[in-house]
Amino acid sequence: MPEHHSGRARRIPPTLAAGLISLLAVLALLVTLPGTATAGGVKRPVHPDRDWMGVTIRAHEDGAGPSAAAQLTASVEGVDVSSHNGSVSWSSLWNSGVRFAYAKATEGTSYTNPYFTQQYNGSYDRGMIRGAYHFALPDNSSGTSQANxxxxxxxxxxxxxxxLPGVLDMEYNPYGDTCYDMSASELVRWIGDFVDQYRYRTGRDAVIYTSTTWWKKCTGNNGGFGSVNPLWIPRYSSSAGELPYGWDFHTIWQYTDSGPTVGDHNRFNGSLSRLQALANG
Incomplete structure (x- = not known):
């Protein structure tokens, strides 16, 4: 005999209901984990251990070309490292000719490099001139708070x-919109807040790391920083190429992200004595 159904909705078995509640709880947790959008729409980092100076450059720009190291024998060799490099053999780098190093210290206002002490102090102990850099997330919090x-x-x-003075790493957003969903004027103001606060805290003008292509696209090629903040330019080709507006020369050139030793490789645009002068302020 065919089964007759009433219009009443069936009850969900208790075990199934409990499972659904658990699943919903997990989903609720996931939307609040770092890297997802909160109720206020603020993005938080999900992979700061994979964000290092220049990590987004090669993916967005065509400057990849032959290494220029052989053409730059008059400049001072350096590296930049972050947590993805782990514990670094500074003796090996010193023996290969590296004389200065920058280590990633922070990202946003919630991440610190777990290898920072080994990298920052290790390079110094080996005799190198060292510095630290900050990976900027302008849509995460204010420039003032990130400088602090x-x-x-x-x-x-x-x-x-x-x-060496600290570095503000401004590059393509690794978590979303290239310019962090910010207008050129908003980004210029954010950068200004960062460098002003950094100078207030340390007495030094921060170095700005950025590519010409990103700077043009996201700041409108603003020329307001070149007379004060030293420029670190990434371009993986035979020359540093065109500079962002406002800078007449670059201070550091990141010329390759695939050198024979650990880290991205850089050249200081001057003699060792000039690099020491930059460190002295």
Whole structure:
């Protein structure tokens, strides 16, 4: 005999209901984990251990070309490292000719590099001139708060003759919109807030790391920083190429992200004595 159904909805078995509640709880947790959008729409980092100076450059620009190392024998060799490099053999780098190093210290206002002490102090102990850099997330928090976080977590400066001014790493957003869903004027204001606060905290003008292509696209090629903030330009080709507006020369050139030794490789645009002068302030 065919079964007759009433219009009443069937009850969900208790075990199934409990499972659904658990699943919903997990989903609720996931939307609040770092890297997802919160109720206020603020993005938080999900992979800061995979964000390092220049990580987004090759993916967005065509500057990849032959290494220029052989053409730059008059400049000072350096590297930049982050947590993805782990514990670094500074003796090996020194023996290969590296004389300065920058280590990633922070990202946003919630991440610190777990290898920072080994990298920052290790390079110094081996005799190198060292510095720290901050990976900017302008849509995460204010420039002032990120400058404070950087200064509080390794980005400070001391006049010991071997500590370089901190670096603000401005590049393509690794988590979303290229320009962080911000207008050119908003980004220029954010960068200005960062460098002003960094100078207030340390007495030094921060170095700005950025590519010409990103700077043109996201700041409108603003020329307001070139007379004060040293430029670190990434371009993996035979020359540093065109510079962003406002800078007449570059201070550091990141010329390859695939050198024979650990880290991205860079050249200081001058002699060792000029690099020491930059450290001295």
């Amino acid at each position: 976080y950087f200064a509080d977590h390794g980005g400070g400066w001391s006049r010991d003759g071997r500590t």
